[in-house]
Amino acid sequence: MTEEIRNKLYELSEEKYREFNQKLLPGVEHVLGVRLPILRKLAKEIAKDDFRVYLAEAQAQITRDSIHEEIMVQGLVIGYAKMEQEEYRKCLDEFVPKITNWSVCDSCVTGFKFMRKAPDYWFDYLKTYRDSKEEFEIRFMVVAMMNHFVDEEHIEEILSICNEIRHEGYYAKMAVAWALQVCYVKFPEKTRQLLENNSMDDFTHNKAIQKIRESYQVSREEKEELGRLKRIHVC
Structure with a gap:
């Protein structure tokens, strides 16, 4: 069946879109150029x-190099x-x-809405990735939390996890910054408290503030105040 699907993907591929998509996926070698709506x-x-x-x-035939x-x-x-569930x-x-x-991470994770039906179980599952050394396992955890668990019950733990992540991968850091933007829109006071006092690296801290300030759901006054929290280093 996977071979049949592979053949279909080749038929659905577009060379110009492959070239465009390849630029957005640095380091990814095997891209055909099939648009996301068609994949869905x-x-x-x-x-x-x-x-x-x-x-x-x-499970048997598709690998991370496929x-x-x-x-x-x-x-x-x-x-x-x-x-x-199991x-x-x-x-x-x-x-x-x-x-x-x-x-792959972001497009697939947004569809994992089954997690919302058993939040305690799935939030605990996601936390099993918090100490992973793999950049995209960290991103998977953070993006899933951001999409399905930013609510009153989980907000404080999500903020704590974001503060504790110590992965040097760019896409892990950007996931944290993006998650903090989502958290701020829904829980501005709690998220601001973290931004005022946290142990995140400077890049993640500043990116989080940048992304929040880019949101149309944040007032100009708030954006000005948040701008003062950015860390500036003088060499």
């Missing part, structure tokens, strides 16, 4: 069919398929190590 449509079709056969083959779109489809199918977990345990770029 394909994944939905698989999820309505015998998706367990597909996922079993994907074609970008193949990995993307696997993650999207997990989000669209209807499974029991089955989802098994699929994620197998899929997450294959994430090697922001596109």
Whole structure:
């Protein structure tokens, strides 16, 4: 089944879009150039069919070095398929190590809405990645928390986790900055307290403030106040 899907991806690919997409995915070698809406449509079709056969083959045949779109489809199918909790977990345990770029991470994680149905279970699951040495496992955790758990029950722990992350990867740091923007929009006072007193590195701290100030949901007065919290080093 995975071979059939691979052939279909080749048929759906566009050379100009491949060239464009390749520029957005530095370091990713195997990109065909299939647009995300088309990948989503394909994944939905698989999820309505015998998706367990597909996922079993994907687990065995698709690796982190496989074609970008193949990995993307696997993650999207997990989000669209209807499974029991432990089955989802098994699929994620197998899929997450294959994430090697922001596109696969962010596009797939937004579809993992099943996490909202058992928040305690899935939030605890995400926390198992907090000490990972892998850049995109950290990003997976942070982006999933940002998309599905920024609420009254989890906000303080999310802020604490963001403050404690010590990964040097650019995409891990940017995930934290992005998450803090989302947290600020929903919980400005609690997030501002963190921005006023935190142990994040300067890059992540300043990027978080930058992203918050770029939001249309933050007032001009707030943006001016937040600007004063940026760290400036004089050489």
